[in-house]
Amino acid sequence: MAERGRQYLILADEDLISLVEASDSEAFATLYDRHSRVAFSLAYRMMGDRQAAEDLAQDAFLKVWRGAGSYRVERGSVRTWILSIVHNRGIDQLRSHASRRRTQERVEASAPRSQPSEAFTETWRNSQRDQVREALNTLPAEQLKILELAYFSGYTHVEISELLSLPLGTVKGRMRLGLKKIRNFFESRGATVPR
Amino acid sequence: MNNERFEDLKDAYVLDALPEEERRIFEEFLAAHPERQAEIDELGAVAGLLAFSPEELEPTPELRYRIMEVVEAEAAPRHERRRSVLAGLADFIGARGLAFGAAALLLIGLLSWNLLLQDQVDDLQGQVRNSQSQVDDLQAQVRNAQAQQTQTVQLSGTWAHQGADAEVASISGNRIVLVADDLPSIPEGQTCQIWVIKGDVPEPSGLFQPGGTQTAARVTTPIKKGDTIAVTVEPAGGSEQPTTDPVLSAEL
Numbered sequence: 001m002a003e004r005g006r007q008y009l010i011l012a013d014e015d016l017i018s019l020v021e022a023s024d025s026e027a028f029a030t031l032y033d034r035h036s037r038v039a040f041s042l043a044y045r046m047m048g049d050r051q052a053a054e055d056l057a058q059d060a061f062l063k064v065w066r067g068a069g070s071y072r073v074e075r076g077s078v079r080t081w082i083l084s085i086v087h088n089r090g091i092d093q094l095r096s097h098a099s100r101r102r103t104q105e106r107v108e109a110s111a112p113r114s115q116p117s118e119a120f121t122e123t124w125r126n127s128q129r130d131q132v133r134e135a136l137n138t139l140p141a142e143q144l145k146i147l148e149l150a151y152f153s154g155y156t157h158v159e160i161s162e163l164l165s166l167p168l169g170t171v172k173g174r175m176r177l178g179l180k181k182i183r184n185f186f187e188s189r190g191a192t193v194p195r
Numbered sequence: 196m197n198n199e200r201f202e203d204l205k206d207a208y209v210l211d212a213l214p215e216e217e218r219r220i221f222e223e224f225l226a227a228h229p230e231r232q233a234e235i236d237e238l239g240a241v242a243g244l245l246a247f248s249p250e251e252l253e254p255t256p257e258l259r260y261r262i263m264e265v266v267e268a269e270a271a272p273r274h275e276r277r278r279s280v281l282a283g284l285a286d287f288i289g290a291r292g293l294a295f296g297a298a299a300l301l302l303i304g305l306l307s308w309n310l311l312l313q314d315q316v317d318d319l320q321g322q323v324r325n326s327q328s329q330v331d332d333l334q335a336q337v338r339n340a341q342a343q344q345t346q347t348v349q350l351s352g353t354w355a356h357q358g359a360d361a362e363v364a365s366i367s368g369n370r371i372v373l374v375a376d377d378l379p380s381i382p383e384g385q386t387c388q389i390w391v392i393k394g395d396v397p398e399p400s401g402l403f404q405p406g407g408t409q410t411a412a413r414v415t416t417p418i419k420k421g422d423t424i425a426v427t428v429e430p431a432g433g434s435e436q437p438t439t440d441p442v443l444s445a446e447l
Binding site: 062092135 | 203204206207209210211212213214231234236238240241242243244245246247248249250251252253255257258259261262263265266269341383384402404429430432
């Protein structure tokens with residue numbers, strides 16, 4: 001690897017995003033290599049097939065490239081910002097498709113098997129992911145299902161109410177309790193919610 | 196909307212689960228009550244944790260290749276723009292350097308403040324040399340990019356008449372990229388689709404969203420002399436066949 005490329009590896013995400021804003025394609029490539037796996041995984045979870053997930057990830061990363069100047073450090077980490085772009089674009093696409101392929105069955109279907117992580121530096125991120133999963137495991141199934149239908153499948157609370165034949169107030173209540181329980185999970189361990 | 200309604204909707208808001216109209220009303224209330232933004236950011240961070248929960252999958256190397264191809268194609272023109280700015284800056288600094296040089300000679304003769312003013316002149320000359328070095332470096336990058344870009348064809352059509360400047364470039368003989376400036380924006384839920392038309396048969400050859408002042412997209416179908424390349428506006432995700440008239444096209 002070239003010396004310059006090695007230098008990028010030691011830069012923080014916030015430094016890299018400043019370089020991306022100045023049209024540094026190597027800095028962008030480093031950011032892509034750091035975050036493409038988690039971004040693609042979210043895209044796949046939302047879109048349900050590889051091709052659509054790749055299209056979504058491409059769309060989102062090009063928005064990162066073209067819109068690096070809109071990143072605000074006070075609103076959260078670069079990683080969270082990238083994931084929010086994937087999520088927002090994914091929601092837009094899911095809602096704009098005339099033939100929605102989102103089904104309750106797909107949400108309930110088991111997620112595909114992961115490929116093993118190779119990078120040692122991913123360890124702390126894997127730990128963070130494990131914590132999030134542990135937090136989600138504490139949720140009752142009916143709360144988790146509603147959070148997933150909203151977050152991953154792009155349903156509005158009204159649509160979820162119709163889909164599950166539940167009063168709208170119940171859907172809102174489960175959203176509230178679900179999010180509160182996740183927050184309590186971290187707070188009970190003396191940790192703040194990662195941002 | 197009042198505080199009670201805000202409390203009722205904030206969880207759905209951070210999950211992006213409000214219908215359009217409710218979301219608009221919610222955001223209007225939030226804009227009028229900025230003191231509640233921190234609460235929403237905090238709740239949004241909790242909702243955002245869901246993004247970390249899916250099992251991790253590796254994207255294909257082709258995805259990286261496709262993205263970097265667009266990024267590198269867009270990076271070169273941006274560097275060229277920056278070069279123009281730097282060149283202008285160098286001219287400006289150069290002119291100031293001469294002016295300060297003359298002033299320094301005058302003041303040395305008249306006021307014997309030569310040491311102080313000479314320092315200023317040296318400093319400005321250093322800035323000029325530094326700027327010139329950056330300009331030379333950037334010019335070398337541009338020359339390199341131009342050397343690799345072997346052939347371009349200008350696209351015409353309704354968007355060109357509206358001021359868009361689009362061309363298809365063959366880079367290093369095997370990579371075909373569509374590069375455009377000042378494309379009009381398109382409605383949400385639509386995308387630009389590239390077609391390579393061989394005879395009468397259009398082949399889908401890439402999607403892109405017009406973004407900012409400059410756009411670049413890879414043409415995924417190999418082209419040869421006599422083919423036509425065209426761009427249409429299609430529903431998001433693209434179409435199997437063009438459903439609208441081309442907004443840009445060129446015969447190769």
